[in-house]
Structure formats: C-alpha cells, structure tokens
Amino acid sequence: xxxxYLLRRLAQVLPTVAGLLVLNFCIIHLAPGDPVIxxxxxxxDAAYYAFLRSRFGLDxxxxxxxxxxxxxxxxxxxxTSFVHGxxxxxxxxxxxxxxxxLVFAALALSSVVGVGLGVLAASHRRRPTDTAVNAVTLLxxxxxxxxxxxxxxxxxxxxxxxxPVQGMTDARGQRAGLAHLLDVLHxxxxxxxVLTLSELALTTRLVRTGLLEAFESDYxxxxxxxxxxxxxxxxxxxxxxxxxxxxxxxxxxxxxxxGAVLVEVVFAWPGxxxxxxxSLLSRDYPVxxxxxxxxxxxxxxANLITDLAYARLDPRIRYQ
Amino acid sequence: xxCRRLTVxxxxxxxxxxxxAVFSARAQDQPxxxxxxxxxxxxDPGHLNPAITTSGATHAASELIYNGLLxxxxxxxxxxxxxxxxxVEQGGALYRFRLRDGVKWHDGKPFTAGDVKxxxxxxxxxxxxxxxxxMGALLAGIDTPDDRTVIFRFKQPYAPxxxxxxxxxxxxxxxxxxxxxxxxTNPANSSPIGTGPxxxxxxxxxxxxxxxxxxxxxxxxxxxxxxxxxxxxPDLSVQVLALENGEADFLWELPGPLLSRITxxxxxxxxxxxxxxxxxNCIMTMSFNLERPILKEVRVRQAIAHALDRxxxxxxILFGDGKVAAAxxxxxxxxxxxxxxxxxxxxxxxxxxxxxxxxxxxxxxGPRAARGVPGIADGTRLSIDFLHFPAFAKYGELVRQQLxxxxxxxxxxxxEPAVFAPTVFKxxxxxxxxxxxxxxxDPEIGVxxxxxxxxxxxAPFTNAAAYRNPRVDALFDEASRTVERDKRSxxxxxxxxIVVQDLPYYWLVETVSTRAWPVRCAGxxxxxxxxxxxxxxxx
Numbered sequence: 001x002x003x004x005y006l007l008r009r010l011a012q013v014l015p016t017v018a019g020l021l022v023l024n025f026c027i028i029h030l031a032p033g034d035p036v037i038x039x040x041x042x043x044x045d046a047a048y049y050a051f052l053r054s055r056f057g058l059d060x061x062x063x064x065x066x067x068x069x070x071x072x073x074x075x076x077x078x079x080t081s082f083v084h085g086x087x088x089x090x091x092x093x094x095x096x097x098x099x100x101x102l103v104f105a106a107l108a109l110s111s112v113v114g115v116g117l118g119v120l121a122a123s124h125r126r127r128p129t130d131t132a133v134n135a136v137t138l139l140x141x142x143x144x145x146x147x148x149x150x151x152x153x154x155x156x157x158x159x160x161x162x163x164p165v166q167g168m169t170d171a172r173g174q175r176a177g178l179a180h181l182l183d184v185l186h187x188x189x190x191x192x193x194v195l196t197l198s199e200l201a202l203t204t205r206l207v208r209t210g211l212l213e214a215f216e217s218d219y220x221x222x223x224x225x226x227x228x229x230x231x232x233x234x235x236x237x238x239x240x241x242x243x244x245x246x247x248x249x250x251x252x253x254x255x256x257x258x259g260a261v262l263v264e265v266v267f268a269w270p271g272x273x274x275x276x277x278x279s280l281l282s283r284d285y286p287v288x289x290x291x292x293x294x295x296x297x298x299x300x301x302a303n304l305i306t307d308l309a310y311a312r313l314d315p316r317i318r319y320q
Numbered sequence: 321x322x323c324r325r326l327t328v329x330x331x332x333x334x335x336x337x338x339x340x341a342v343f344s345a346r347a348q349d350q351p352x353x354x355x356x357x358x359x360x361x362x363x364d365p366g367h368l369n370p371a372i373t374t375s376g377a378t379h380a381a382s383e384l385i386y387n388g389l390l391x392x393x394x395x396x397x398x399x400x401x402x403x404x405x406x407x408v409e410q411g412g413a414l415y416r417f418r419l420r421d422g423v424k425w426h427d428g429k430p431f432t433a434g435d436v437k438x439x440x441x442x443x444x445x446x447x448x449x450x451x452x453x454x455m456g457a458l459l460a461g462i463d464t465p466d467d468r469t470v471i472f473r474f475k476q477p478y479a480p481x482x483x484x485x486x487x488x489x490x491x492x493x494x495x496x497x498x499x500x501x502x503x504x505t506n507p508a509n510s511s512p513i514g515t516g517p518x519x520x521x522x523x524x525x526x527x528x529x530x531x532x533x534x535x536x537x538x539x540x541x542x543x544x545x546x547x548x549x550x551x552x553x554p555d556l557s558v559q560v561l562a563l564e565n566g567e568a569d570f571l572w573e574l575p576g577p578l579l580s581r582i583t584x585x586x587x588x589x590x591x592x593x594x595x596x597x598x599x600x601n602c603i604m605t606m607s608f609n610l611e612r613p614i615l616k617e618v619r620v621r622q623a624i625a626h627a628l629d630r631x632x633x634x635x636x637i638l639f640g641d642g643k644v645a646a647a648x649x650x651x652x653x654x655x656x657x658x659x660x661x662x663x664x665x666x667x668x669x670x671x672x673x674x675x676x677x678x679x680x681x682x683x684x685x686g687p688r689a690a691r692g693v694p695g696i697a698d699g700t701r702l703s704i705d706f707l708h709f710p711a712f713a714k715y716g717e718l719v720r721q722q723l724x725x726x727x728x729x730x731x732x733x734x735x736e737p738a739v740f741a742p743t744v745f746k747x748x749x750x751x752x753x754x755x756x757x758x759x760x761x762d763p764e765i766g767v768x769x770x771x772x773x774x775x776x777x778x779a780p781f782t783n784a785a786a787y788r789n790p791r792v793d794a795l796f797d798e799a800s801r802t803v804e805r806d807k808r809s810x811x812x813x814x815x816x817x818i819v820v821q822d823l824p825y826y827w828l829v830e831t832v833s834t835r836a837w838p839v840r841c842a843g844x845x846x847x848x849x850x851x852x853x854x855x856x857x858x859x
Binding site: 033046081083091095154165166167274281 | 356358363364366367373446449452453504505509510524525526527528530549551552553554555557558561562564565567568735736737739741742743777778779780
C-alpha cells in the first residue's frame with residue numbers, strides 16, 4: 001500500500017472529525033432540555049439554578065461555548081462531567097474495557113458462527129437445515145435485544161441457575177487472577193449470547209447468498225470438474241464471498257454499540273452504552289460530546305481499516 | 321380428674337410443639353455478624369457526596385457512609401444521631417445542639433462542631449438544593465462556642481429545622497478534607513470519609529460501591545455485616561430477578577407489574593414507605609394552568625375532578641402500591657395531613673352539569689363547544705393539553721380516556737424531565753400536566769412551593785398552577801414561624817381547606833415505594849437513608 005494513499009486518507013479523516021465535532025455540539029445544545037434541572041434536582045430556587053448555569057458556563061452565548069469547547073479539545077481536554085465532577089476522558093475511559101469486551105466478543109462470535117451457519121445453509125440449500133438456520137437467525141434478528149435478554153435471564157439464569165442475572169463480577173466474592181477471569185467470562189456469557197443472536201442473521205444471510213451465487217460461477221464449476229473435494233471448493237468460494245461480509249462487519253461496529261446499550265441495561269453491564277443513556281437523560285453535555293467524538297472517530301477509523309483490509313483479501317484491488 | 325390430666329398433657333404438648341417455632345422466630349431476629357449484604361441501586365451515583373446534591377442516586381448509594389446531626393424514627397420524628405440532645409430557644413429562632421463525645425471520622429480524626437459549621441456554611445447552603453432553598457435566606461448564623469456545641473440562629477422562628485437534619489437533608493462532611501477546595505470536584509467525593517456505620521472501600525464506576533463495617537462506629541455493636549455492596553442494576557425487573565436468584569439482598573423499590581409476585585412470596589419480606597432519598601412523601605398531582613382562559617374557571621376544574629376516577633389510577637398504574645390522595649398534604653406527614661376533607665368524588669353527571677352551567681355544550685361527537693362562555697369565542701372546542709414525563713404516560717392515557725367521556729378533549733404531550741421543567745415553569749406553555757410533587761419531611765420544604773404566590777417562578781417544580789391567594793400566603797408564612805406542632809397542624813388544615821375549594825391542582829394518588837429483602841435478612845429500616853445500619857443476613 002503506497003504511503004501517499006494512507007496519508008491522503010488520514011488527511012480526509014481530520015476535516016471529517018472536525019465537522020462532526022461542531023455538528024455534535026450544535027445538535028446537543030440546540031435540542032430541548034436543561035441540564036441544570038437534572039443536576040440541581042427539583043427543590044432548588046431560581047438563584048440556585050442560575051448559580052449552576054453560571055458554574056458550568058451554560059449562561060454564556062452558544063458560539064462562545066463552542067469556541068471554548070473546540071479550543072479545549074484541541075488541547076486534549078474534553079472537559080469535566082456535570083454529573084461525575086471528574087474529567088470526561090477518565091469517565092469514558094473507565095467504561096471502555098467493559099464495552100470492548102462485550103462488543104468484540106459478540107462481534108467475533110457472530111462473525112464466526114454467522115459464517116459457519118451461512119456455509120451450512122448454502123451447502124444444504126432448500127433442505128430442512130437451510131430452513132432451520134434461516135428461521136433461527138431471522139427470529140434472533142427480529143426480536144428486540146432487551147426482550148431477548150429478559151427471556152434469556154428467565155430461562156438460563158433464574159430458571160436453571162446456570163448463569164448470573166447481572167453485572168460483570170460476583171458482588172459477594174472479590175477474586176483475582178484466573179478465578180477473576182472465569183468469573184467475568186461466566187457473567188459475559190449471557191449478554192454475548194443475546195447480542196450475538198441479534199446480529200447473527202446479517203452475516204449468515206450474506207454468506208449464504210454470496211456462496212450460492214459463487215456456486216453457480218465458472219471457477220467453482222471448474223474446481224468441481226477437476227475433482228476437488230467439496231470442502232476445498234467451499235473454502236475457495238468463501239474467500240471471494242468474504243469481501244462484502246468484512247465490509248458489513250466493519251460498518252456494523254457502530255451499530256453494535258447501539259445494540260449494546262440495551263443489552264448493557266438489561267444485564268447491568270457497566271459499559272459505554274449505559275453511560276451514554278444515563279448522560280443523555282441527565283443532559284451531561286461534556287460526557288455526551290466526548291462519547292460522540294469517540295464514536296465518530298471510531299467509525300471513521302473502522303471504515304479506513306476496512307478499506308485497507310480489502311487489499312489483503314482481494315489481490316485485484318490496487319490503491320492509488 | 322382424667323379430663324384435667326388430658327388438659328395438662330395437651331398444654332404440655334402445645335408448649336413443646338410451639339416452642340421450636342418461637343425459638344426459630346427469635347433465632348431469625350437474633351442479629352448475625354459477618355457476611356456481605358448486596359443492595360441493588362438503580363443508577364450509578366457519579367459521586368458519593370450527598371451534601372452537594374439532592375440526587376436520589378447519590379443519596380441512596382452514600383448515606384450509610386455519613387450521619388446527620390439528627391436521625392429519623394419510623395414516624396419521621398427526630399432522634400439523636402451526631403447530636404445527643406438539643407434545645408429550642410427564643411420561640412424557635414435559636415437551636416442549640418450538644419454533640420456526642422468521641423465520634424471519629426473514618427480516617428481517625430475527631431469529629432467536632434467545626435465540621436458541622438463548615439458543612440452548612442460552605443457546602444449545604446450552597447449546593448444542597450432543599451437546604452439552600454428552605455433555610456438559606458432565614459439563617460442568621462451558626463456559632464460553635466466549643467467543640468461539642470453548635471448553635472443555629474435564625475432571623476425569625478423557623479419551625480422545620482429538626483426535620484431537616486438527617487443524612488438525607490443535611491449529611492455532615494469532614495472539614496479537614498474539604499476546606500479550601502471546590503466541594504464539587506474534591507477527590508474525596510469519589511473516596512469519601514464519613515462518620516457513618518460503613519466505611520468506603522472502593523467505587524467501580526458503573527458497577528458497584530464496596531463498603532466495609534466501621535468497627536469504631538459510635539453506636540455500640542453496629543453494624544453487623546463485614547461488608548456492604550451497592551450494586552448498580554438499572555432495570556427494576558432485573559433487580560427482582562437478582563433478588564430471586566440470591567444475588568441481591570435489598571431492593572429500594574419493586575416495579576408495579578412484579579409487585580404481587582414478591583409480596584406474595586413467603587421467601588421475601590416487603591415494607592411500604594413514603595420515604596425516598598430523592599424526595600419523600602410524593603403525590604401525583606394534576607396541575608391546572610390558571611392563566612389559561614378555559615381553566616381559570618373553577619367550575620371547569622371541579623368538573624375535571626369529578627370526571628376523574630382516582631381509584632383507577634391507583635389500581636391500573638400503581639398496581640395498588642399507594643393510596644388515593646385524601647388531602648393536598650401527604651398522609652405520610654400525619655400531623656399536617658388534613659384527614660376527612662371532602663375532595664370531589666367521581667361523578668360523571670355532576671361533571672357534565674358543571675360544564676353545561678359554564679356554557680360548554682355537547683354538540684355531536686368530540687369535545688364540547690363554547691356557547692356563551694365568558695372570554696371564549698363561541699364554537700371553541702373544550703380541549704386542553706396535558707404534559708407529562710414519558711414515564712408517566714399511563715396517567716396521560718387515563719386522563720384522556722376519562723375526560724373524553726364528559727366531552728373534554730385532551731392532547732397528550734410527553735416531555736423528558738429536562739424539557740418538561742422549562743416548558744411548564746419558564747415558558748408556561750401548557751394547560752395541564754401531572755407532576756410528582758414530593759412533600760418532603762415537612763410541608764415547609766415541599767408543599768409551600770406549590771401554593772405560595774412568591775413561588776410562581778421559572779424555578780422547576782414550584783407553583784405550576786400560578787395560584788395566588790393572599791390568605792393562603794399569609795397562612796403559610798405564619799406556619800413557617802410557628803414552632804408548636806398543634807398550631808402548625810391547624811394552620812396547614814386551614815390551608816388545605818381553602819385549596820380544596822379553589823382546586824388549583826387535583827391530587828391523584830400518593831405514591832410509595834415497596835422495599836424488599838429475603839426472610840433470611842432482618843433489621844432493615846425502610847424509612848431512613850441509614851437503612852442498613854442494623855441489618856444482617858444469614859447465609
């Protein structure tokens with residue numbers, strides 16, 4: 001990959017992120033709602049709310065607030081949370097590991113299982129296996145994650161006692177080392193299962209459709225005519241099918257986060273999704289802006305990485 | 321003789337059979353030391369300083385770390401806490417508190433009167449909305465003649481002080497940690513030091529707050545467990561599942577649809593209370609905007625009240641977890657609550673008669689039309705909007721349904737709290753709404769703001785109706801200066817009699833919370849923020 005291409009793409013990232021920064025600020029501040037009510041509670045007097053407004057700089061004109069915010073971000077300062085009273089960067093950073101663990105585990109599982117089920121369905125076209133895979137994945141896709149989560153809790157946690165109902169660790173026992181890791185994995189199982197079921201259909205359908213199309217192409221026919229075993233034929237076809245699948249998986253990273261909001265609430269998983277929801281309800285502008293900025297950068301970079309990954313997967317693609 | 325023997329034998333057998341049950345019940349209530357209690361909380365508190373906020377999330381999670389000068393008993397009356405006794409002087413304009421000897425902060429430093437003075441002057445009166453709004457303008461000064469005496473001087477007699485000194489209304493924080501710093505960003509807010517029954521251990525953001533037993537707590541023998549964990553579980557139904565699965569030992573509230581499942585389960589104990597750290601003794605109240613021509617007319621407001629069946633609100637929305645409001649002041653403040661008032665009863669015929677009398681006539685389908693209503697053009701339809709939090713959507717649906725029957729059109733406008741407050745109190749852009757008005761521990765704190773004309777302001781959750789009545793203003797002013805409870809009680813009764821006639825609001829239902837814990841646990845006090853001070857659980 002020529003360095004000039006990479007530099008050019010990176011140069012495109014900067015104005016995109018800057019535009020998003022201003023857009024996010026305007027959307028949040030122009031939306032109806034007053035953060036000092038969420039902060040001050042219901043019983044304050046007018047002077048108290050005025051005091052809070054001035055303390056957080058909310059009494060200043062919006063353009064001035066925007067300039068101050070942009071200048072602070074350029075200095076690497078995302079501000080101080082209204083609610084937490086601490087640096088926004090710290091508040092967000094504390095929640096990233098839990099969400100990354102949940103989202104990447106579900107993303108990895110839904111990709112691997114999705115590809116596997118897609119291959120299975122394509123290989124058994126119009127047979128009961130194909131119908132069953134389609135039915136299960138579409139049901140998972142069509143069911144709201146919060147409802148799926150509640151059902152999973154009732155059946156697999158309360159009903160059988162196999163899994164815990166909530167949290168990332170056991171509240172009663174503080175474990176370390178391997179025991180801690182196993183405790184986290186035990187708590188991770190149900191949320192990942194629910195998020196995976198919600199996201200499985202897309203990958204499965206893409207792989208199935210792509211493979212069925214590939215099975216009709218000349219190179220597959222030639223491979224079969226040469227007497228290659230069916231597994232090798234499928235592997236061969238799968239590589240060509242993976243390009244759109246990778247694109248979709250990359251672009252779903254942002255969507256996964258939105259799905260994670262509901263799953264995090266149901267399973268009391270202490271991640272970014274819950275922080276986003278609580279900050280939205282309390283109108284914690286600095287945290288919301290910090291999170292939107294982080295998500296914007298993540299989506300822009302995910303797209304860039306997806307583009308760069310094309311060349312590895314398809315040698316016909318050349319960068320200019 | 322034979323008969324007597326049989327009786328004695330029967331008695332003996334009864335004693336033998338009953339005894340294990342009695343002993344078992346006694347053993348069940350016998351405190352057990354050690355173990356960990358897990359408390360489910362609905363939101364991450366953000367920080368653990370209850371003196372700088374009235375947020376229910378922060379108070380629920382942190383009050384066990386602190387104490388107030390006074391506490392509350394199960395009737396809501398003041399009991400000694402950091403102050404061992406007190407005197408009310410100058411007719412209620414001066415309060416003198418004697419502090420306990422030997423109380424220490426969790427870091428070992430001694431607790432003194434200076435901590436109390438600092439907490440009030442530098443923190444509570446600046447940052448705690450209720451304390452600031454209620455006593456800020458009336459407090460002349462706080463004196464500390466020695467390390468164990470605190471004197472509050474007011475500009476005039478101030479009645480509710482003793483009800484505002486618990487850990488919810490006035491938690492005392494350590495001067496040596498906060499002096500010279502910004503209380504809102506002080507690092508101690510996330511790793512607090514208090515005098516309370518539990519010491520802070522760790523705070524994992526979004527997950528849990530871990531506390532340990534304060535072995536030098538000034539109440540001998542308390543608390544019982546070695547550790548207490550506040551676990552953040554945002555979904556109330558998941559909290560119930562955690563209780564059933566043995567992952568949680570105490571729930572602050574039960575969601576309506578799952579209420580009967582837990583209350584009827586012999587494995588759990590439940591207690592109903594009007595107390596909540598975020599706001600006690602709340603009444604779901606319909607406000608009428610008296611500045612709007614349609615609702616200015618008292619007969620229209622009376623018609624609305626007659627058209628509403630409040631029992632339906634209680635059963636269909638709260639699943640019976642509350643009561644139909646019997647007076648403008650909550651029954652959870654029994655001395656101020658005016659029992660026996662004649663509030664409008666559900667009476668559709670009376671509602672229709674009142675509307676006809678004003679000139680709102682039924683003309684075919686849909687809302688009534690104005691025919692000779694003063695100040696309103698003929699043909700105008702009788703239609704009002706109704707603002708509510710999204711969480712209160714069911715109130716809106718019932719209001720629309722019940723008022724529709726008598727020919728009043730209702731347009732629902734669900735608004736998030738942060739939008740609702742400026743729309744109602746600043747822009748005054750509404751006809752009617754529903755608000756959970758919390759009366760607090762004393763009417764001076766949570767009731768006055770609804771009715772006093774000085775409280776018609778952009779400040780949220782004040783006088784939404786824009787109600788003005790000089791007689792009511794004067795009675796409230798007199799009540800705030802009156803220390804004797806009997807006299808205050810009479811004044812609040814007069815106020816309630818007047819506002820029931822004027823009907824600037826209609827008081828729908830009193831809401832309560834149902835606390836729940838497993839029967840293997842005991843000693844929880846549902847009515848205070850120090851709810852787990854004497855709690856214990858068997859494993």
